[in-house]
Amino acid sequence: GAVVSQHPSRVICKSGTSVKIECRSLDFQATTMFWYRQFPKQSLMLMATSNEGSKATYEQGVEKDKFLINHASLTLSTLTVTSAHPEDSSFYICSARKGGLGTEAFFGQGTRLTVV
Amino acid sequence: GESVGLHLPTLSVQEGDNSIINCAYSNSASDYFIWYKQESGKGPQFIIDIRSNMDKRQGQRVTVLLNKTVKHLSLQIAATQPGDSAVYFCAENIGSGGSYIPTFGRGTSLIVHP
Numbered sequence: 001g002a003v004v005s006q007h008p009s010r011v012i013c014k015s016g017t018s019v020k021i022e023c024r025s026l027d028f029q030a031t032t033m034f035w036y037r038q039f040p041k042q043s044l045m046l047m048a049t050s051n052e053g054s055k056a057t058y059e060q061g062v063e064k065d066k067f068l069i070n071h072a073s074l075t076l077s078t079l080t081v082t083s084a085h086p087e088d089s090s091f092y093i094c095s096a097r098k099g100g101l102g103t104e105a106f107f108g109q110g111t112r113l114t115v116v
Numbered sequence: 117g118e119s120v121g122l123h124l125p126t127l128s129v130q131e132g133d134n135s136i137i138n139c140a141y142s143n144s145a146s147d148y149f150i151w152y153k154q155e156s157g158k159g160p161q162f163i164i165d166i167r168s169n170m171d172k173r174q175g176q177r178v179t180v181l182l183n184k185t186v187k188h189l190s191l192q193i194a195a196t197q198p199g200d201s202a203v204y205f206c207a208e209n210i211g212s213g214g215s216y217i218p219t220f221g222r223g224t225s226l227i228v229h230p
Contacts, residue, residue, distance in 0.1 A: 043205060093159050107152075
């Protein structure tokens with residue numbers, strides 16, 4: 001099966017610092033990766049879509065300068081939360097798609113970010 | 117369509133019962149749908165998918181029904197077990213071909229009582 005690994009699984013950081021979250025497709029090449037944010041007892045909200053080698057496409061209301069996404073290779077995408085604040089505390093989930101028509105997206109295990 | 121951001125509805129069932137989880141999707145152009153299971157503190161896990169040229173698909177203990185006329189999906193779980201307790205999301209894939217973007221519905225929390 002297709003495995004997507006997300007690291008770290010949990011992180012606590014101080015307000016004003018930046019945090020990087022990695023998303024790796026371990027056994028396939030991901031042409032497209034997605035980043036989601038999930039608040040407790042709520043659904044996953046798409047933040048951005050990134051294609052390898054090009055700039056990410058951000059959803060309306062998501063600050064691209066705050067949530068920096070890099071998809072430098074077919075197996076790695078990173079999300080950096082810059083100048084984090086307590087309201088950025090959330091569960092961040094990445095997803096990777098192999099490419100082709102209608103292929104499912106495989107999800108990482110998520111990263112619990114707590115900003116103190 | 118789904119109101120992302122509202123708190124999750126809950127379905128409570130007894131072990132051994134059949135469960136039916138419903139989902140309304142928003143885009144009539146969506147043609148590929150997936151049900152995911154999410155356990156606490158984990159990422160979503162694929163359960164079953166269905167394309168719009170089908171109205172029913174069966175897997176192991178699960179069946180997905182698609183009604184395109186009213187933009188409705190359901191997930192049926194047979195002989196529900198305590199291990200099925202989780203949050204279930206339907207995701208419609210918006211876009212076309214290789215540009216599919218999974219968009220999640222509100223989700224339903226399934227609680228199975230032993």
